[in-house]
Amino acid sequence: MNRNESARFPRSAPAPPSRRTIRIGLIGVGTVGTGTIRVLVEHRRELERRLGCRLELKKICSRSIHRKDISWIGQPVETTADWKQVVRDPEVDIVVELVGEPKTALAIARAALDAHKHLVTANKQLVAEHGLELVEHAAAARVSLGIEACVAGGMPILHAIREGLSGEHFRAVYGILNGTTNYILTEMEQRCCSFREALREAQAAGYAEPDPTMDVEGYDARYKIAILAMISFGQAVEVGEIPVEGITRISQIDFAYAHQLRRTIRLIATARRSSGGRLEAFVRPMMIPADGPFAGIHGATNGVLLVGNKGGNTLITGRGAGGEPTGVAVLSDVVEIAREMVRSQASLARRPDRRRPQAGTSVLGYAHWHRAKLAPSGESVIRTYLRLVVRDRPGILARVSGIFARHHINIDSVLQEPNHPKRRLPFVMTLEPGREKHVAQAVAEIARLPFLAEPPLTMPLAELP
Amino acid sequence: MNRNESARFPRSAPAPPSRRTIRIGLIGVGTVGTGTIRVLVEHRRELERRLGCRLELKKICSRSIHRKDISWIGQPVETTADWKQVVRDPEVDIVVELVGEPKTALAIARAALDAHKHLVTANKQLVAEHGLELVEHAAAARVSLGIEACVAGGMPILHAIREGLSGEHFRAVYGILNGTTNYILTEMEQRCCSFREALREAQAAGYAEPDPTMDVEGYDARYKIAILAMISFGQAVEVGEIPVEGITRISQIDFAYAHQLRRTIRLIATARRSSGGRLEAFVRPMMIPADGPFAGIHGATNGVLLVGNKGGNTLITGRGAGGEPTGVAVLSDVVEIAREMVRSQASLARRPDRRRPQAGTSVLGYAHWHRAKLAPSGESVIRTYLRLVVRDRPGILARVSGIFARHHINIDSVLQEPNHPKRRLPFVMTLEPGREKHVAQAVAEIARLPFLAEPPLTMPLAELP
Numbered sequence: 067m068n069r070n071e072s073a074r075f076p077r078s079a080p081a082p083p084s085r086r087t088i089r090i091g092l093i094g095v096g097t098v099g100t101g102t103i104r105v106l107v108e109h110r111r112e113l114e115r116r117l118g119c120r121l122e123l124k125k126i127c128s129r130s131i132h133r134k135d136i137s138w139i140g141q142p143v144e145t146t147a148d149w150k151q152v153v154r155d156p157e158v159d160i161v162v163e164l165v166g167e168p169k170t171a172l173a174i175a176r177a178a179l180d181a182h183k184h185l186v187t188a189n190k191q192l193v194a195e196h197g198l199e200l201v202e203h204a205a206a207a208r209v210s211l212g213i214e215a216c217v218a219g220g221m222p223i224l225h226a227i228r229e230g231l232s233g234e235h236f237r238a239v240y241g242i243l244n245g246t247t248n249y250i251l252t253e254m255e256q257r258c259c260s261f262r263e264a265l266r267e268a269q270a271a272g273y274a275e276p277d278p279t280m281d282v283e284g285y286d287a288r289y290k291i292a293i294l295a296m297i298s299f300g301q302a303v304e305v306g307e308i309p310v311e312g313i314t315r316i317s318q319i320d321f322a323y324a325h326q327l328r329r330t331i332r333l334i335a336t337a338r339r340s341s342g343g344r345l346e347a348f349v350r351p352m353m354i355p356a357d358g359p360f361a362g363i364h365g366a367t368n369g370v371l372l373v374g375n376k377g378g379n380t381l382i383t384g385r386g387a388g389g390e391p392t393g394v395a396v397l398s399d400v401v402e403i404a405r406e407m408v409r410s411q412a413s414l415a416r417r418p419d420r421r422r423p424q425a426g427t428s429v430l431g432y433a434h435w436h437r438a439k440l441a442p443s444g445e446s447v448i449r450t451y452l453r454l455v456v457r458d459r460p461g462i463l464a465r466v467s468g469i470f471a472r473h474h475i476n477i478d479s480v481l482q483e484p485n486h487p488k489r490r491l492p493f494v495m496t497l498e499p500g501r502e503k504h505v506a507q508a509v510a511e512i513a514r515l516p517f518l519a520e521p522p523l524t525m526p527l528a529e530l531p
Numbered sequence: 532m533n534r535n536e537s538a539r540f541p542r543s544a545p546a547p548p549s550r551r552t553i554r555i556g557l558i559g560v561g562t563v564g565t566g567t568i569r570v571l572v573e574h575r576r577e578l579e580r581r582l583g584c585r586l587e588l589k590k591i592c593s594r595s596i597h598r599k600d601i602s603w604i605g606q607p608v609e610t611t612a613d614w615k616q617v618v619r620d621p622e623v624d625i626v627v628e629l630v631g632e633p634k635t636a637l638a639i640a641r642a643a644l645d646a647h648k649h650l651v652t653a654n655k656q657l658v659a660e661h662g663l664e665l666v667e668h669a670a671a672a673r674v675s676l677g678i679e680a681c682v683a684g685g686m687p688i689l690h691a692i693r694e695g696l697s698g699e700h701f702r703a704v705y706g707i708l709n710g711t712t713n714y715i716l717t718e719m720e721q722r723c724c725s726f727r728e729a730l731r732e733a734q735a736a737g738y739a740e741p742d743p744t745m746d747v748e749g750y751d752a753r754y755k756i757a758i759l760a761m762i763s764f765g766q767a768v769e770v771g772e773i774p775v776e777g778i779t780r781i782s783q784i785d786f787a788y789a790h791q792l793r794r795t796i797r798l799i800a801t802a803r804r805s806s807g808g809r810l811e812a813f814v815r816p817m818m819i820p821a822d823g824p825f826a827g828i829h830g831a832t833n834g835v836l837l838v839g840n841k842g843g844n845t846l847i848t849g850r851g852a853g854g855e856p857t858g859v860a861v862l863s864d865v866v867e868i869a870r871e872m873v874r875s876q877a878s879l880a881r882r883p884d885r886r887r888p889q890a891g892t893s894v895l896g897y898a899h900w901h902r903a904k905l906a907p908s909g910e911s912v913i914r915t916y917l918r919l920v921v922r923d924r925p926g927i928l929a930r931v932s933g934i935f936a937r938h939h940i941n942i943d944s945v946l947q948e949p950n951h952p953k954r955r956l957p958f959v960m961t962l963e964p965g966r967e968k969h970v971a972q973a974v975a976e977i978a979r980l981p982f983l984a985e986p987p988l989t990m991p992l993a994e995l996p
Contacts, residue, residue, distance in 0.1 A: 232863045
């Protein structure tokens with residue numbers, strides 16, 4: 067910069083450092099809670115330089131706080147085993163809710179908003195199921211809501227949608243949102259092992275829970291796509307209405323055929339505007355091109371592809387879980403809220419009612435929210451991968467292809483690898499584009515054929531944009 | 532949501548839709564200006580739903596406005612050929628500066644901030660060279676500054692750093708920030724053509740200017756990494772101090788050797804904290820692993836890899852240029868600023884001095900800025916690719932390896948493909964890790980050897996994290 071030129075505006079003018087301290091009350095000291103505290107302790111100086119004010123961890127709460135060693139925090143902090151003590155503390159500006167249990171999380175969230183505290187949560191189930199309530203409650207209480215940590219912990223995906231691309235009109239959001247299933251699928255892909263083996267490995271490596279249902283059945287990804295749909299389209303959907311299909315039935319043979327088709331398999335969560343303008347959302351395994359962006363996402367990494375109307379495709383990949391990456395997301399929300407508080411500081415000082423710290427506006431990116439009814443599923447036109455396992459006998463191909471012919475569905479290719487036992491013979495077809503529900507009807511008919519050794523498996527042959 | 536439960540807070544409370552209209556004055560109706568207007572016209576309803584207020588394009592300015600057909604805008608808009616008319620209009624809240632010429636852009640920026648208008652600019656040179664002045668000026672004027680469109684048009688990278696990852700402490704930022712050079716390099720890689728051929732193709736395809744200097748010599752990427760360094764570390768660097776090296780000397784033979792080494796070549800812009808804590812920044816072609824994230828970025832696509840202290844690596848890829856993607860970025864800043872205006876609306880109404888629309892705080896993500904002196908270059912320890920083109924004669928290897936031995940630099944491998952003319956024989960070495968400046972000294976000595984047919988070319992063999 068040319069110093070002479072820069073001298074033409076008052077050099078002393080930059081906003082004076084605020085004397086204000088913003089105080090955090092944190093509830094839940096598990097993996098994410100500990101990670102959040104650790105990140106706060108280590109990054110505090112940098113964060114305070116961003117904010118221009120002090121950031122203090124005033125109070126932490128855990129039911130088992132008396133058994134926890136928190137000396138590593140290295141600074142005085144009040145502790146309590148009763149979360150109400152945090153929410154009621156008049157000095158706490160921001161309540162950070164990190165308990166896993168959804169009912170308690172909901173009670174904390176409501177109490178915090180009732181008390182006009184800004185709220186940051188990492189609880190995806192809470193936000194997916196009660197997001198619109200929380201948005202309306204926060205707007206009424208004129209406080210902010212931070213939910214970045216609910217989806218893809220270490221990735222700044224929700225802020226990217228809400229702020230970085232707030233000029234965009236989204237067409238679709240696709241995500242690999244569950245690290246456990248992606249780890250299992252890439253293990254199956256790379257080491258040619260079975261689902262069971264890959265799951266055991268994921269459990270041994272700490273990527274899967276002893277009870278893996280939430281992950282492998284797709285429910286975790288479903289919470290996340292419900293939140294992504296909300297943030298991308300300003301529409302709150304009913305989580306339970308989103309069709310979900312897990313990965314437990316994917317077998318090694320499917321990867322072998324995927325390979326022949328120059329594809330691979332990933333569990334993809336989708337939210338998009340259908341041709342009729344309504345929202346479509348679902349979670350299911352898909353066979354995707356081997357040279358596309360999602361095929362390159364390996365192991366526990368997460369990825370989100372945003373399809374914009376004018377800005378094209380944006381892909382974000384990064385760490386989806388873990389205490390410290392999630393802690394970064396929690397603190398990013400804390401910093402954002404603190405920034406807004408500093409921004410409205412001047413007016414604050416003049417306001418007698420300190421319980422109402424700022425004017426709330428577009429909570430989570432929209433001033434006006436819709437409650438969305440999802441488009442009926444099955445209306446999309448897709449290409450389909452169908453894998454049957456049959457007890458071999460003459461006439462199978464004739465029966466199966468006859469059923470498709472009757473449903474006016476064209477068979478694109480038939481694949482059958484040699485050297486399989488006759489009693490459990492895998493047998494694959496790819497179908498030309500057809501309306502999903504018509505394909506499903508035909509497959510349901512095939513499922514009733516007597517020679518099937520297990521139910522048919524279908525996957526969309528998706529061309530992700 | 533359970534409706535009974537949600538009824539416990541006042542349903543009528545969500546912030547009432549604002550009657551306010553926020554007015555935009557846009558200067559510069561070239562590619563980006565036209566793209567911005569087009570996006571605004573098409574997305575206005577969605578943006579207004581986000582904001583809860585009206586967004587109006589009040590005035591547009593172009594020197595050649597009288598020759599432009601703007602009937603497609605489809606709504607009344609004031610026009611002028613004099614940008615001062617925009618800046619002085621008391622009804623304009625946000626000035627959007629999209630003129631390419633840096634001196635005019637600077638004059639507009641200063642006048643807009645002087646007039647207490649919020650400012651959005653897409654001019655990377657302006658921000659890279661005068662960023663700190665603009666930040667201090669905006670803070671003094673208590674207005675906001677939007678610069679998202681300056682780096683990687685369609686990608687929300689600056690907002691991701693400033694908001695989505697504001698809880699992070701960054702270690703490094705790496706970027707493929709110039710679509711032209713990435714297009715040329717991937718053409719050379721995939722079609723085995725020369726730099727000249729690939730450049731001609733890029734020009735024919737509209738990816739390169741008739742005078743491609745700004746792109747192929749790395750200057751465009753240098754502006755962008757200066758801005759990324761600023762936003763990621765809160766430190767303003769002198770653009771001219773950032774070492775830069777273009778891609779004009781990369782030849783097909785380098786790709787052949789890269790292939791042997793399971794690598795490829797990309798022009799990478801780097802900003803990172805050095806081991807001494809100071810900032811390092813540079814732009815140069817690098818040989819990177821063929822299976823790494825940057826190798827997968829083809830054509831005119833841009834990519835940025837953020838390395839966080841706690842959140843791990845986050846990769847964002849997308850469209851880096853084009854009128855409409857850049858327009859999305861411009862409007863994302865407009866929406867962000869408008870959101871803040873709506874937020875502080877209540878206090879605004881009470882404030883008599885309408886020229887000071889809001890309290891400025893951390894402009895561009897930091898409340899406190901440093902002016903950074905870059906770490907001295909050459910201190911990093913790197914592995915090096917060295918390509919010589921020699922007039923073949925006995926003893927060359929002995930001379931070259933003797934020089935490296937004297938500088939205590941170990942040769943890792945020597946590669947020489949057969950079937951090259953003896954008078955221009957390419958000859959490649961990879962060097963074990965050594966301090967960059969020591970390698971440079973040895974290479975400078977080699978450059979003086981009489982049998983060289985052209986100056987030596989070196990590239991770091993970088994292991995991007």
